[in-house]
Amino acid sequence: MRFARSSLAALKNAARALLAPLLVAAALAPTVGHAKDAEPINLGYAKCAHCTPLSLTPQYATGVKLTATSFNTGNDALTALLSKSIDIAQVTYLHYVTALDKGFKVVGVAGQINGGSQVLIANDLPVQAGDWDGLKKLIMQYKKDGKPFRVAASRGNAQDIHMRGAFLTHGIDINKDVQFINIPNPSDHVQALRRGEVELITSVEPFATQIREVKAAKFFAFPYDQAAGKLTNLIVTRPDVIESNPQGVLETVRAIVKVDDMMAANKPLFVDTIQKVTGLDKTIAAGAVDNLYPDYRMYRASAMSIAKMMHDLKYVNSDVSDAV
Template identity: 65%
Template sequence: MKAVRRWLACLAMIPLMAAAASAQDKPKIKLGFAKCAHCTPLVLTPEYAKDIDLEVVPFNTGNDVLTALVSKSIDVGQITYLHYATALDKGFDVMAISGQVNGGSQILLSNDLPVEPNDWAGLKTMIAERKAAGKPLKVAASRGNAQDIHMRGAFAKQGIDIAKDVEFVNIPNPSDHAQALRRGEVDLICSVEPFATQIRQVKAGKFFTYPYDQSAGELTNLMLTRSDVIVANRKGLQSTVGAIVKVDDFVAKNHDAWVGVITKVTGLDKTIAEGAIENLKPDYRMYKPQALAIAAMMKELKYISKDVSAEVSKNMDYSFLQAASGLSAADLGNK
């Protein structure tokens, strides 16, 4: 009888042991993202990646995400096309494997500036007058993020030299942008959603323009990994990209869910989140021609030290997106 009981006990343990072994066998991926409205849908990816152990980790900025990626603290990082070119300029081992969400930039003005929305001529006149008076207009962004390059590109297209015509102020954390405008520390700022919408809704500043008339267009987010992760954990990366594709499709159709994750991650009001997503476009494609244009613009603006066009092309791996979406590389932006 004792032998039978031991045998039955062993049989009962088999499912538990199998479940534990299955959990241990699951590929593990740690994904980092910045706490902006674009990036918050990534908190939903573990729900769509059931065959892997996917951990999602928030960071304050894209620069922090890139640092974590290259130091091997995470396996996949949500950054921007700007960070991608910067990383390649520095010789870092990074590979682009997916897009995520684009848009999300606004240029905002101090409430005291007598300039109307989209009135570049009026803004340029004011910049010239302030420069002549020895009190240059103070313009701000979080240096190194997509909004910074969007602003610089838009200014350059209008003939405004940020290095000579205005005074640039770096405010690393986008959550500090509203207070900087409110306190009068800056006159103009290019901010990211949902903080840009927050500035308008709390009346800390007023809308000037969407800075998409430049080489970067609306392109913003890009998902990066490293070559060692591709070699060691291809299954984990494939499931991660598949989850990103599914989440993009989901939030594009379900704005309430997107609003929910924005408020959860940022702590901002629902009305701010609802306004923010009007300036955002879920898009998992990777646009190689535009990425090359961004790299060229960054070189021209002296944001990077060398031409990284060859690296930009070489380090975009479309295979994961092709498998996840069923689309060709050309349809995914490799044209």
């Protein structure tokens, strides 16, 4: 028994001796990995409540010099990415599918934030919140009277596809039953409602909350009962960026994850960030945060469903589910 115990002790000591250099190497591995920074990365994002947290990513990036550039819309950010003015872009799943449909090479590398859509309807229309049957009946009455029922969104953003999908779910054909109005800049949505240029609009936060706060329209629904669900933002890049600067892409994603976790845990910081970037009132920023869901994950099955829905809606020419 004494021999067995002494042999066991010897084996333990030998194991510790063998493990020691491995543990030191493991401890040093992250330091070695960051010893040489990656090539700089320019990240582009749109000026919406969802996107404002990305303005914080440069200060939370390690191992890469990260620049965050704001654009008016996700379309502008995507154009900059495809023209190689930036390296990584925050877009929507809709932008992603549209780019694939047009044959552009883009790769999703992270989620960012979901939600942020509201359907708003003119104050004087006799439809209650959530009454899709009542809305459909009103639209059919407009159609019978030969009047266009005008619905608006910013074509190319997530709210556009959320609206189209929700209409499809509730038996409203956006190509035949209503007249679609494209208002490219979401900040112009409030004035379009005030001027009576549209009957219904699907807007993005924080502009949707702003519209309600100034009583330019009334709340109708959150358009999440469709294939896209609440999925909104997606971080994409080009294959050549991944090939030439994989560490830079990795460190950018790590910074996005850090910021997402902070936004989820610290709503006051989220509110302050929105207010700082957009210049909107704190009350509006706080209202917007209640409709936003930080999430850096990507959802393949849902993304494929979005691609199929966009094809069904004739938003794109081909079904790019396989490419997704």
